[in-house]
Amino acid sequence: MQLTQTWDKVFPRSERVDHQKVTFTNRYGITLVGDLYLPKDRGARRLPAIAVGGPFGAVKEQSSGLYAQTMAERGFVTLAFDPSYTGESGGSPRNVASPDINTEDFSAAIDYLGRHASVDRERLGILGICGWGGMALNAVAVDKRVKAVAVSTMYDMTRLMSRGYNDSVTPQQRTHTLEQLSHQRWTDAANGTPAYGPRMNDLKGGEAQFLVDYHDYYRTPRGFHPRAVNSNGSWTITTPLSFMNMPILTYIKEIAPRPILFVHGERAHSRYFSETAYAAAAEPKELVIVPGASHTDLYDKVDVIPFDRFADFFGKNL
Template identity: 75%
Template structure:
């Protein structure tokens, strides 16, 4: 990807959010999802991937520390006996459990792990008002709350629980692992540090003046939202007008086409609130990444991913034991669902070695 330069702070904010608020307005999709606030959960299989006949699937709910009810999919290997190791899976940022995280969870369940893929607070089928907002604190807590639930299942070994974070939830998974000692091993795939990209832009290109202007705009928006009694949402982003960076084209190909579209996903034609970046602007989530040690980290990233530098710099900042695995020729989005190149064997060996 070419070096990102924001001509103005408002343009920076718009472009940052453009990645996560992809629109299919031409198809008449609403700007943001208000469904499922009463937690009337779907009972049909509405994933973007086929159901496996090797695992049992169950939709479950649990509450996080803030009292928000989260909805998740639990995957259990068929014919499993005794207490098994478990893995909690989250991400990507703006996605739902019916997309990439569910695919990872089901695949790892086929390989002998009890797994759980969840919708973060305020998104998907999970609770929380208003809809489609994010917080580095609350979303880190979502991971630990999922751990609370899965660790209390009678067929799970509490001492053998790992975590997978995809895209923006890769950074959240690292943050959760640093603070939650129950997590024994963590994998990030195609990782974003959302606090870094929202506060500094791509390749840390945002100037202090641009950052200050953005904060002025976000602060002013709070008066507007308070007056209206509800948050404003980003306008639909018309993605493929021509001339977009390749990674935006890749996001469109996943979230907006039949490949990965899901109506509850923020990125599938819906939108984050305008003020969502506020809590990300001065809360760097990887500050304590060294405290994950001596528990191991496996960073997985695509060779051609625009986001590769997030994993590379996080890897440098982390303490041993750690590994950075680069998938040849893979883009950022390839690691969402390309099962032929996602290194599931690598992840399986990593967890088998470290959850014992």
């Protein structure tokens, strides 16, 4: 691995936080790369810590890093990481996602944080953004070391890929998609390498506003990063296969009695993901709807993201 040592985030560096690039290994033997943020005034205290991941197709130099650095300014040790097969993390082939392996990535981050000298391992939390919000909830359901979980502008990627937006996919459409993906496996096997879809977030005109919003974040100077799938690449065509029949929020009730904070934008096309997950979860839980906010507003707009709510939630529960 050749890791970038210069500051190449899409957000400015904070003078109130110490930053280190770190590596750790998940249960499948994949080496992950993360950015560790520590409050400069931490002294010798052991602090609560938060693993931060997402959005789906993003890298740690984008939203997750901004969230991590900002929460470190508020007194938490934080770790933003690149999921397996993406960014600076290991895994081959590149740009493939897995509901199982990417859930494991969060627990691997908890492994790392719980062994760090500046961290109190009894005060560990997870924060997931967009598609990694669903992964975060899945991870906390199974990983009882985590004391609290928050999700921002959450997507359930397994629901999206299997049912489409607003659950609009018919059984016939689902069967057709699976037939195509199944036959693509033969093509990939014959070629010895997976085929990739078109470059993410291209616009041809006439797209829905939320797709324009994605382009505005990932493909402009606002949020572009050369290592991000959503900025500068595409997923393997067969990436949806394991998502199609593995609903990751099946055991969301088992997060209780540990608390969940859902944060979503009032105008977000994805708002229903948080609302239905909130309805399915057991108490204690809280749903915060940010007035006027779109899905991508909660990626990087620091005057819109309710960081004080996140800090208060983790401060009380870790």
